[in-house]
Amino acid sequence: MTGMLPSKLISMRQAVAEHVPSGSMILMGAELEQMIPFAAGHEMIRQGRRDLTLVGPISDILFDQMIGAGCVSRVMAAWVGNASSGVGYCFRRAVEHSIPNAIETVDYTNFTLAMALHAGALGVPFLPTYAALGSDLVKRNGNLREFASPVNEERLIAVRALRPDVAIVPVQRADTWGNSHLWGNLGVAIDGARASRKIIVVAEEIVAPEVIASDPNRTLIPGFLVAAVIHEPWGSHPSPVQGYYGRDHGFFAEYHEQTRKQEDFERWLERWVLKIPSRLEYVKRLGDSRVADLRVREHAFTAAADFGV
Amino acid sequence: MAPRSFSRGELMVAAAAREIRDGELVFVGMRLPMIAFALAKRTHAPQATGLFENGIIRDEPALAPLYTMGDPPNLRNATFCGDMISVMSFLQQGKVNVGFLGAAEIDRFGNLNTTWGRRDGQPVRLPGSGGACDIACLAQRTVVMLAHDPQRLVSRVGHITSPGNGTGNGWRRSQGLPARSGPSAVITTMGVLRFGGDGEAFLASIHPGIRVEEVLSNTGWTLRVADDLAVTPEPNEGELAVIREIDPDHFWTKT
Numbered sequence: 001m002t003g004m005l006p007s008k009l010i011s012m013r014q015a016v017a018e019h020v021p022s023g024s025m026i027l028m029g030a031e032l033e034q035m036i037p038f039a040a041g042h043e044m045i046r047q048g049r050r051d052l053t054l055v056g057p058i059s060d061i062l063f064d065q066m067i068g069a070g071c072v073s074r075v076m077a078a079w080v081g082n083a084s085s086g087v088g089y090c091f092r093r094a095v096e097h098s099i100p101n102a103i104e105t106v107d108y109t110n111f112t113l114a115m116a117l118h119a120g121a122l123g124v125p126f127l128p129t130y131a132a133l134g135s136d137l138v139k140r141n142g143n144l145r146e147f148a149s150p151v152n153e154e155r156l157i158a159v160r161a162l163r164p165d166v167a168i169v170p171v172q173r174a175d176t177w178g179n180s181h182l183w184g185n186l187g188v189a190i191d192g193a194r195a196s197r198k199i200i201v202v203a204e205e206i207v208a209p210e211v212i213a214s215d216p217n218r219t220l221i222p223g224f225l226v227a228a229v230i231h232e233p234w235g236s237h238p239s240p241v242q243g244y245y246g247r248d249h250g251f252f253a254e255y256h257e258q259t260r261k262q263e264d265f266e267r268w269l270e271r272w273v274l275k276i277p278s279r280l281e282y283v284k285r286l287g288d289s290r291v292a293d294l295r296v297r298e299h300a301f302t303a304a305a306d307f308g309v
Numbered sequence: 310m311a312p313r314s315f316s317r318g319e320l321m322v323a324a325a326a327r328e329i330r331d332g333e334l335v336f337v338g339m340r341l342p343m344i345a346f347a348l349a350k351r352t353h354a355p356q357a358t359g360l361f362e363n364g365i366i367r368d369e370p371a372l373a374p375l376y377t378m379g380d381p382p383n384l385r386n387a388t389f390c391g392d393m394i395s396v397m398s399f400l401q402q403g404k405v406n407v408g409f410l411g412a413a414e415i416d417r418f419g420n421l422n423t424t425w426g427r428r429d430g431q432p433v434r435l436p437g438s439g440g441a442c443d444i445a446c447l448a449q450r451t452v453v454m455l456a457h458d459p460q461r462l463v464s465r466v467g468h469i470t471s472p473g474n475g476t477g478n479g480w481r482r483s484q485g486l487p488a489r490s491g492p493s494a495v496i497t498t499m500g501v502l503r504f505g506g507d508g509e510a511f512l513a514s515i516h517p518g519i520r521v522e523e524v525l526s527n528t529g530w531t532l533r534v535a536d537d538l539a540v541t542p543e544p545n546e547g548e549l550a551v552i553r554e555i556d557p558d559h560f561w562t563k564t
Contacts, residue, residue, distance in 0.1 A: 057393070131443045134485075240379065
């Protein structure tokens with residue numbers, strides 16, 4: 001059993017302090033619209049991180065918040081905005097007017113970003129694809145380069161490998177060594193975690209190693225790769241975590257309405273990030289009825305799989 | 310004009326559903342195309358399979374209003390939940406028959422822009438490709454759905470996020486894009502555009518109650534009109550019943 005393995009359980013504050021210095025390249029939002037590590041991003045904002053490179057295909061409003069808070073100098077993404085409302089105002093202000101600071105955008109497509117992380121996970125310098133041929137993205141992103149295939153007459157795009165410094169991966173449950181069960185759509189989480197130099201797991205629940213070992217097909221991140229485990233219930237709100245809580249659509253709509261101007265965004269940031277010391281306080285601010293509305297109403301457990309010998 | 314018993318959104322959904330044939334692999338997307346996929350499944354295409362770029366495959370559409378493809382009802386009772394590369398691999402192999410896209414701008418050759426727009430003469434940074442460029446490059450057929458106005462249907466997009474026919478016939482092959490791929494239909498709030506052998510869009514059908522002159526004056530280039538211009542078929546009662554079951558509050562289909 002893994003009972004003899006040391007615990008990596010630490011607080012979000014400690015994890016960000018130890019593992020996410022300013023200047024880091026950070027993968028977040030790897031599971032796409034579900035399980036976005038908002039609690040981790042908020043802690044980076046509170047600790048005043050600067051000059052971060054954010055990597056993630058579709059980060060929903062998390063990247064927008066971190067850009068607005070001045071934490072970011074570069075974004076490597078396929079889509080940045082608000083999945084409910086379209087545009088992200090902080091992203092627009094930074095790109096169009098350098099408010100609060102100029103950022104570099106490195107535009108990918110979903111598939112080419114997945115390929116970049118797959119190459120990183122495989123430990124090769126690039127992978128070939130037909131995606132993005134003929135797109136203007138290739139003209140402006142130096143990590144997508146046309147080349148002639150060495151084995152036939154075709155032209156392809158070479159997608160340069162990405163190796164983020166840290167991947168922050170929300171999971172449904174983990175043991176304290178970091179062995180993690182996650183389920184639902186996975187996006188680029190598995191490749192992204194393997195490609196990254198460090199993995200921080202953010203778990204809704206901490207479980208005994210026996211729970212993990214009972215269903216090894218669901219162990220998508222093995223603990224030996226993990227630098228830190230954080231127990232942070234509601235750590236992905238307002239994005240959903242399958243089996244734990246739904247997507248808070250209203251929160252995305254309110255964010256859209258409340259961040260049209262930089263001063264409005266700063267008020268939003270005070271209220272939801274800067275003046276909130278912990279996720280526990282954040283959940284209190286959401287209020288009991290909102291939290292109750294988001295909880296799973298009707299459980300849908302999988303059929304058991306027999307690992308008997 | 311007499312009031313109609315269906316909304317324009319419902320007409321567009323019915324038109325989009327007809328772009329899906331039975332047994333096809335479909336890159337579904339959200340909002341109107343999601344409802345169109347569900348409608349096709351319930352009517353003429355029961356063996357179509359839906360793919361979502363976040364890693365989901367569904368034999369049966371989720372019967373709940375979704376804001377994103379990662380909403381919990383889209384994961385529950387899915388056929389498959391895995392990673393993006395698993396799903397995109399089918400796209401790159403050329404197995405995906407049809408993919409649905411939206412756009413801020415489309416031009417006469419079906420190129421799409423979702424990266425840089427303009428408002429009052431100033432550049433506006435839009436969210437970007439997401440998976441749209443991948444689908445536009447690799448799906449056998451792409452179907453675009455958008456509102457018909459001259460700011461959106463432009464002669465030439467300022468930025469090609471997702472390639473259509475580039476500058477015309479032969480361009481896709483010259484770029485190295487797969488032979489069997491490219492834009493097939495553009496379903497707007499006024500009609501349906503298709504593409505000629507020269508790669509340029511033409512008006513193939515017009516929605517009931519819309520005049521050709523309205524379409525032309527709301528298009529940013531001199532749009533050609535098919536000799537055999539059709540009227541887009543109205544959704545029948547059975548189709549409307551399915552659409553209203555999926556979107557009971559007309560959240561996506563009200564206009």
